[in-house]
Structure formats: structure tokens, C-alpha cells
Amino acid sequence: MFRPPFFVSTTKPMDARAPRYVRLVRTIDRFTDLTGLCVALLNLPLVVVVAYEVILRYAFNAPTIWAFELTYQLYAAVFMLGAAYALHKGAHIRTDFFFEKWSLRTKGLIDSVAYLVFFFPSFAVFFVVSAQEAWHAYDIAERSEQTPWRPLLWPFKTIVPLTCLLLLVQGVSEAIKSVYAARTGVELEHKEKVEV
Numbered sequence: 001m002f003r004p005p006f007f008v009s010t011t012k013p014m015d016a017r018a019p020r021y022v023r024l025v026r027t028i029d030r031f032t033d034l035t036g037l038c039v040a041l042l043n044l045p046l047v048v049v050v051a052y053e054v055i056l057r058y059a060f061n062a063p064t065i066w067a068f069e070l071t072y073q074l075y076a077a078v079f080m081l082g083a084a085y086a087l088h089k090g091a092h093i094r095t096d097f098f099f100e101k102w103s104l105r106t107k108g109l110i111d112s113v114a115y116l117v118f119f120f121p122s123f124a125v126f127f128v129v130s131a132q133e134a135w136h137a138y139d140i141a142e143r144s145e146q147t148p149w150r151p152l153l154w155p156f157k158t159i160v161p162l163t164c165l166l167l168l169v170q171g172v173s174e175a176i177k178s179v180y181a182a183r184t185g186v187e188l189e190h191k192e193k194v195e196v
Helices: 020-040 043-059 067-081 083-089 104-139 159-184
Strands: none
Touching: 020 067, 020 083, 020 159, 043 067, 067 083, 067 159, 083 159, 104 159
16 A cells, blocks of 8 residues: 555654645644534533532522523533534545445545535534624623523524534644545545444
């Protein structure tokens, strides 16, 4: 199997010899790993809020007015903001029935076209629309009507355009990997199959 020269082990740092696009991919992937870790840490306050509510509700018969909304907002933040990390790790759903049987070049070609034709235009539009919605919520000081707590919604609605932005950034990395696979038949990054 063909191995480009930047995969050869040496005492020099690999990034110093790697082409710019490989350094860009590695930089984006490191950024996504870091954001994935930060997003995963949002699970800690989520667990604390749920535990606090359960203890107050069932041990002291004194439920809070804010726990319900804070719980779904934190969970939504973890779910949405973790999407770029899931894209990086290959954890999104894909129809593997045919895809797994194809060569790396064919997979790379299909992924390259999909990123160019569907992924980038869709998320660019979604980013613009959701950013306008978040700005509108900020502009009118929109509040939730779910509970008497009535928190402001613009921080919550800002999660959607931020998610789009993170996905677009990671999409650049994935598109470069796809084009590279289509041209050379070699993966820049092998993704293990993720079982959910």
C-alpha cells in the first residue's frame, strides 16, 4: 500500500514535514477534540441539577421552578455542540450497506461530492437562519414560557448557530480527508466503526 512520505517515522516532528493541508486537518481535529472535551464537561452540571431536583422533590417535597428548563437546555447543548466531535470520530449515522464494500477512492469521491453539494450549503444556510433567530431572541429579550422561571432564550438559541459553525469547521477537515482519499486511495485518518 502506498504511504506518503509524511507518514514515515522520523525524529523530526511530523507536522514540520507534512503538507499544509495535513497540518490544517490536524489543527482542526485537535480543536474539535478540545471542544468535544469541553462539551462533555457540560454533563457535570447536568447531573448536579438533576440530582438536586430529585433530592428536593422526593426527599423534601420542594421541587424547583428552574430545574426542568435548565435540564433540557443543558442536554440540548451537549447534544448539539457534540455534533462536530461526533462528525470527527465518525459517529454519525451512515448507510454502510453499500459504502463499506467500496474502495477508499470511491468512498472519498462520494464523501467529497456530498460535502461540497449538500453539507456546506446546508449548514451555511442553517447558520445564517439560526443566527438571525438567536439575534432576534436577544433583540426582543425573548423568554421561555415553559415554567414560571422564564429564563432568557437567546443563550439557548445561540447554541444552534454555534453548532453550525463547529460543524462547518470540522467539515473542512473531513472534506480535505475525503478529497485526499479520492485522489490517493489512502486515508489521512482511519475511523473505527462506532457502535451505538
